[in-house]
Amino acid sequence: MKDKKPRVAIQGIRASFHEEAAFIHFGEDIQTIECSSFKQTFEALQNKEADYVVMAIENSIAGSILPNYSLMMSYNFPVVGEVYLPIQLHLLALPGVKFEDVKYVTSHPIAIRQCIDFFDEYPHLKVVESSDTAACAKRIREEELTDTVAIANTLAAKLYGLDIMERRIESNKKNFTRFLILTHHENVEKKDIDKASLCFQVSNQVGALAKVLQIFAEQNINMSKIQSMPVLGKRNEYNFYVDVEWDNTKQYDTAIRQVLKYTHNFNILGEYQRHEDEFVQNEREQKFRAQEKITRKYINVKKIVK
Structure with missing residues (x-):
């Protein structure tokens, strides 16, 4: 390959x-x-x-x-x-189209939801949902629609020869x-892995999930996400989808062995290298600085108490 x-x-x-x-x-x-x-x-x-x-x-x-x-x-x-x-969302139109001529805005429902503030400013625009952002841009080009704009990315504008009428219309710029x-x-190549996606169930008893989370904490495993979903057809039973990150592989292996004792239908959906772009790195640095600040405050309080 x-x-x-x-x-x-x-x-x-x-x-x-x-x-x-x-x-x-x-x-x-x-x-x-x-x-x-x-x-x-x-x-x-x-x-x-x-x-x-x-x-x-x-x-x-x-x-x-x-x-x-x-x-x-x-x-x-x-x-x-x-x-x-x-996610940077732009308003795309055929070259030469003016904003006052636009009646319809089309895009994927999730993209539309991310631009709610923009639509509040222009309530006269009729929103038309579609299955794909790029497909909306393609349709405008193929059908030469002069009363319709699409919400899509720069890639779609370049590929389908559309003008960017309005840039960055998403409500949250950190989207x-x-x-x-x-x-x-x-x-699968298990190379430089430091993140895993897991799925498991726990017994319907007080503290069952807390025990699992405690194990991750004790082994210094960061849980970056937890998502629960009902098990189809079973009352009060849930699948927990958990993403964990680590710096020490031995601690991760130890945590998994211990967690197996308190879970059932345990699955490792994947082990891989986490992606850290500039946004994620900045977010991680902010969390680190906040934790460092709390630690210093705790140490200072301890000194005063002594």
Whole structure:
């Protein structure tokens, strides 16, 4: 596979945010496999029509994409990477179109939700939901729509020859989406791993989950995310999807061995290297400085007490 372009399945079409995330992880020398749904991306992987899947799992404004957790469990392909992509949303139009002529705005529902402040300023615009941001841009070009604009990224503007009428219309400028990279089991390379995605259940008893979380804390394992979802057809039973990060692999291994004693249906969905772009690094540094400040305050108080 080293001698050929990796085939990467994405939900949506070329120039979508999924392809942009794929470019960040693999570079631009890839073969993009366009799929109409997330399930179709997994089918492409299962049928060996793709080597990898790039799948959005959460957005800092819209939250977790819950159905995609179920897909991961159903198909059981390992997670081998992640990408944090800053989401910059622009208003795209055919060259020459003026804003006063625009009647409709079209995009993916999640992208629309991320631009709610913009729509509050222009209530006369009619919002039309679609399945993909890039597909909206493509439709404007193909149908030469002069009364419609799309919300999409710079990649879509370049590919489909549209003008950026208004830049950065997203409500939160620190908006980002996290994508997971999945592949076949034979493609897994456990190299420089420092993050894992886990799934497990605990007994329906007081303190059952707290015991698991305590083990991670005792082994200095940072839990960066926890997401619960009901187990289909079972009352009061939940799957817990947990992302953990570590600096010491031995502590991670110890934590997993101990956690196994207090969980059932335990699955390691993937072990991989965490992605730290500039935004994530800054966020991590801010957390470190805050923790350092609290520690210094605690030490000073202790000295006074003595």
